[in-house]
Amino acid sequence: MNLFQRLLFRRLCNEVPVDGGEGGSGAPAQEPAPAKQNAPANGDNPAPAGTEPSKTNDKANTEPKGYDKKPVSAAPEKYEFTAGEGQELDKEAVSAFEPIARELGLSNEQAQKIVDVYGSTIMPQLVKQQADAWQKQVTDWAESVQADKELSSVESIGNAQKAMEQFGTPELKEYLNETGLGNHPELIRIFSKIGKSMSEDGFVNGSSENARSTADVLFGDSK
Template identity: 55%
Template sequence: MNLFDRLLHRRLCNEQPADGGAAPAPSEPAAPAADPANPEGDKPQPGTEADKPQEGKPADGEKSADKSDDKEQKPEGAPEKYEFTAGEGQELDTAALEQFEPIARELNLTNEQAQKLVDAYPKILAGVQQRQAEVWQAQTEQWAADVKADKEIGGDKLTANLSAAQRALEQFGNPELKEYLDSTGLGNHPALVKAFIKVGKAMSEDKVVTGGHESGGSDLISAFYPKK
């Protein structure tokens, strides 16, 4: 085959497809070849980012996080006015409630929460009073021990001195004073016991100084303040 025949043969091969079909027109662009790794091309696939909800937007079928079916309820707190009730067999301490209500309102307590504290108040108060009584009892007992151990009026001289104090109390006191000193325990106070002992001893003397002058009889004021 000469050179001319070769050129003609090559031209014919380029214009005819191998299977004998018609060759595509020169003006039509050839379709892009399919990518084996992406046979669907650029078509979005299910489950890709196209289906994901965008930032700030809920996905299909989901409710917005900022919207709720139930309205938010305002937290319950202090009422406009507290209404308290007394327990069975008890009475409300109005003076204590006047002090308690501002504190309950400051703490933003509900009426129910404040009522629980009101109900507990009598028990707390009873416990405090019991403790105070125990402390006072211990104090009066200590006073009595101090009188017995006192070097001036106690020891072997205690019985005679207490007799003198008893005479003074009966002479210048009354049943109400005796009851008060006994019930409160103040009758055991060393200073008070010594005062009554002085009065009792002054009563046994023939003369007691009164207003700077000697006279017979007894006088409570002069017994407490004898002439020196």
């Protein structure tokens, strides 16, 4: 074997491994090591794939139960209310209150307590406020008439009295006096105009009546 053949043979031996694989080391190829998995922070071993707990089930288990259930209503089929001593039930007010009491689920006893408070405390206070407001209005009317020189004059009062005596009934005089409407400036004004348009016969001189209020002169005594 000459020198060229030796070199060629040596080169072939170096390039071709004995076991037929590539490379000249002849060592068997090693399989790559599996990737190292990161351990959980809490130190627990990870669960095998496909065995993770369902998040849907966890959510269902952690949600509070019973909130979707409506409370049992204590409202009766029909409320039976009783009025306090010396009082009467307002049918319209009761009709408006019953649906609210039923919506709130109030028992008959609970609803009756509200009715009692309304009848004994709230309603009397409302009535008193209305009466005070009306009395103030009547007083303001009387003061307005006294401040009006035309309406409070002897002639104007006499004319109004003459018209009332001619056309007014005892019932009207009583009503105007009790309600205080007799002090209304416009009512006195219209009666005064009516009396002025009437005949001058029987004109009432109001000089002796001027000390009394206009309403008293016109409507105070129907007899």
